[in-house]
Amino acid sequence: MAVWASGVLLLVIVTVVAGDCPEGRYGYNCSYQCHCPHDYCNATSGCQPASCSRGWSGPTCQKENVALNKVTSSSSIYYLPSNAVNGDTSGDDETRCFHSAFEDSNITSAWWRVDLGNTTLIHDVIIYFRTNYKVRRNGIQIYIAGTAASPTDGVNCYNVTGNRDGTDIPDVLTATCSGEGRYLVLFTTTVNNDFGGVKVPIMDFCEVEVDSCTPGSLGADCDNYCYREGVCDYVTGVCPGRVCPPQWDVLVSVCDVSSYGTKCSKLCSDRHCKGDKSGCDPLTGQCTGGCRAGWDGADCTKKCGNSYGEGWDYMLSRSTSVMLADMVQTVSSSAQRDTAREISLPVTT
Template structure:
């Protein structure tokens, strides 16, 4: 809910794309609660949601329109759901009622989830599409199971397998160092303190040649499946309008063995920490964060990589 939505066409103001993610599963179109595409032949009718970031997508529930979900001229079935253009699941026949809970063939990591009607020219009526992602500390098909106490509150949101910060205490490097308080090891010491002067943040040198992108990296000491990463910025303001995380961390790119994991363009509006996920699981050993703001020094107070050794 509260994301960006779009669809192939819009039949009327009552059939707008946001209706399929407003939290109301009523199947009454006249109540302004379903989407409705324009009846145009030889067109693939679709609806999609931009989640605003990369998420693990697996459990999806679809709600059809009352009296239109299972008749011979169904305005929903058969359909295919994709995640960033990759097939999640194809559903060929209607369920026993308007609600149909489906799962991807495997956990898929992506941002844009689309439902396509498989029959060309068939209008689409969809009254709700729900993507269930468990909050931190819970897992399972209905997100009702708590992570094991041995997981320290962090586990895979689908399987429940424990994850740990595999970057902590590992060998770290950076392009340059401003002072002994800004050593590379400070971003993987297990301390998320944001005060640079307390010796728990990194700081690259100010006298690097212009045109250079400042970077920091950690050698995990072995090959890991990298997907979930949390970045902690330096606390405080650089000016009346700027903050250290706006000016000395964002925008950044994270790579794993030189393969792109994720790119973050803007900082969060509040708070120093940002949890990000790779567009897909990336296997590798060396994880690097590169500041895209050319010539700007890099401040980073903790970099956490959650995974298990292969």
């Protein structure tokens, strides 16, 4: 499994111990729970096929809709805000969707909020819009918040933009909205109406999924794995403190022998290594035999500047460099230029 971490592609090799697990468990030390019928739960690889239980999705059923049946609130109510977290994704009947009020001409904004119950690492948000009326899709702002003090107190992680009539916005919109918080808020000040002379912002949508990877899983579909007990970063897969427990290895091994560094963007041949440089460390590009004279750094790509010798061993101060230049000029202009002179270079330590 390959993941990006701190700009470097890491290959996480997981040693899965197959064997007998309790019913509904699988993977290393039986650490993972199957979120599908037990008949489809393989003790090694999990759900086979992905017949996920209600509220779960992804190839291995490890992506959870943490908003399902949670407590909701809204700026006003025409149809219940709880309609948007009941699991009904059909969009052709507005009475089964959330709909804010619109009779009050003093309305300047509309919002909808779901309380996830506790601080949650949010992976993405999916909005199921009404399919029989599209004009209110444009202008929705999505926020992740730690408190319910104000609908816009959190981090604005996504904005829905498109034509005023909403025709270029899909019926099912997946928003990359990664962050950590207890509340997810949809907010708008946009007036998108084409009937009855209504001039206030209105919100209507049928379902909002807030997806989160289970502890120990990561990736776009939460179908890759990391160390379960030490709950890894759900985006990068990095373990706390970057320390792997026994039987788990992190290997930087994606770059081939000719490249290294962030996205393998640096060439080993551009280094100034002493000796053979046909290969190099795929993370740092370190020259195992040291650097040629005048170059320094782990990958020997940094010029030493006012220095000489191998590996920047001998540093010249700026004043020493100026003095040396003056001495050379004096020697060059002297009438005694045919006289051999030996200039000793002062060394600073």
